[in-house]
Amino acid sequence: HSALNLAVIGGDGIGPEVTAEALKVMRAASAAEGDAEITATEYPLGAAHWLETGETLNDETIERLRGHDAILFGAVGAAPDDTRIPSGILERDVLLKLRFTFDHGVNIRPAVLYPGVRSPLAEPGTIDFVVFREGTEGLYVGNGGVVRQGTEQEIATESSVNTAYGVERVVRAAFEFAATRERKHVTLVHKHNVLLFAGRLWNRIVHQVAAEFPQVTHDYLHVDAATIFMTTDPGRFDVIVTDNMFGDIITDLAAAVTGGIGMAASGNINIHGTAPSMFEPVHGSAPDIAGQQKADPTAAILSGALLLERYGRPGAAARIHRAVWDDVAAHAAGPSARSTAQVGDDIAAALA
Ligand code: NAD
Numbered sequence: 342h343s344a345l346n347l348a349v350i351g352g353d354g355i356g357p358e359v360t361a362e363a364l365k366v367m368r369a370a371s372a373a374e375g376d377a378e379i380t381a382t383e384y385p386l387g388a389a390h391w392l393e394t395g396e397t398l399n400d401e402t403i404e405r406l407r408g409h410d411a412i413l414f415g416a417v418g419a420a421p422d423d424t425r426i427p428s429g430i431l432e433r434d435v436l437l438k439l440r441f442t443f444d445h446g447v448n449i450r451p452a453v454l455y456p457g458v459r460s461p462l463a464e465p466g467t468i469d470f471v472v473f474r475e476g477t478e479g480l481y482v483g484n485g486g487v488v489r490q491g492t493e494q495e496i497a498t499e500s501s502v503n504t505a506y507g508v509e510r511v512v513r514a515a516f517e518f519a520a521t522r523e524r525k526h527v528t529l530v531h532k533h534n535v536l537l538f539a540g541r542l543w544n545r546i547v548h549q550v551a552a553e554f555p556q557v558t559h560d561y562l563h564v565d566a567a568t569i570f571m572t573t574d575p576g577r578f579d580v581i582v583t584d585n586m587f588g589d590i591i592t593d594l595a596a597a598v599t600g601g602i603g604m605a606a607s608g609n610i611n612i613h614g615t616a617p618s619m620f621e622p623v624h625g626s627a628p629d630i631a632g633q634q635k636a637d638p639t640a641a642i643l644s645g646a647l648l649l650e651r652y653g654r655p656g657a658a659a660r661i662h663r664a665v666w667d668d669v670a671a672h673a674a675g676p677s678a679r680s681t682a683q684v685g686d687d688i689a690a691a692l693a
Pocket residue numbers: 355359415416417418419420421432436602603604621622623624625626627628629630635636637638640
């Protein structure tokens with residue numbers, strides 16, 4: 342088949358360090374599989390670009406990005422003590438703008454405890470679940486404001502937007518995916534004891550969609566209780582579907598219990614195929630370790646595997662998964678002295 346035409350947005354901090362390794366491994370896997378080549382165009386977005394140009398992500402860049410098959414993303418975001426960059430501007434005007442503009446309604450975040458990887462849980466058992474996080478709505482839409490700012494009467498609001506359309510497509514994606522799995526079970530995570538209106542909508546849609554999937558069982562957990570079970574009995578989860586904000590929080594927890602944020606991958610999926618989907622590690626720019634080749638690129642590499650799987654290259658994706666399993670099993674015993682690039686080299690070499 343034809344070449345895969347990627348856009349690469351390394352971004353800030355460890356972002357460019359880990360996307361470089363992901364690309365290296367994806368190319369090695371494609372070569373080993375005999376797939377057509379992967380072309381990559383780098384887009385310098387993020388803190389440095391903003392400081393230089395005053396721009397986050399302009400319309401022309403969006404149109405160029407739209408012309409790619411898919412996007413490989415690192416992370417954006419400045420260090421918390423960097424006073425030159427207002428908090429959230431890069432996150433909102435680069436990352437979230439991409440998710441919203443390219444209609445990434447389904448954010449897929451697998452949580453797998455690989456053999457040999459140490460979980461911080463004493464008895465983790467088998468952990469293998471996937472979170473389907475809604476990606477374009479909820480508290481993330483920026484629907485809010487402030488009155489009497491700076492006074493003692495200040496009121497700040499941020500309201501969550503949930504549409505039947507947006508909820509249905511992620512719930513349906515979760516059930517379709519669950520139907521392909523062994524346990525075929527979906528858990529809705531929400532907070533309908535407090536969030537009456539959105540909670541009712543999510544509940545109704547889960548029940549409606551569930552009726553079309555008689556082979557898939559489903560249950561419900563309030564998000565606070567879900568965090569209990571994620572640490573006391575994570576093996577109970579198969580597929581979780583949840584809104585944007587709850588999904589953000591529980592996927593960092595899921596990453597932690599499966600051995601760390603350095604291994605958690607994600608895909609921001611445009612299920613309609615109307616714009617490029619975007620694949621990125623769950624973690625951020627990690628300013629505390631940036632530029633030192635200390636970051637674990639495994640999350641970015643596994644995100645690359647999700648990309649290849651989604652874009653018709655399951656063989657190359659499976660090769661990456663096998664190589665990562667072997668790599669983590671061989672190195673999980675103690676603190677790793679390997680550089681970011683060394684991990685990428687080792688995994689790429691194991692594919693050849
Ligand atoms: P973070 O995920 O960047 O870092 C949290 C902790 O995890 C840090 O101690 C970091 O060193 C460690 N860590 C993260 N990735 C790692 C890796 N691959 N290997 C080893 N250790 C790793 O979260 P934060 O500190 O809350 O955020 C830092 C910046 O990143 C902020 O500006 C935030 O807004 C931004 N952010 C961006 C994205 C994104 O672009 N997708 C995601 C999350 C946070």
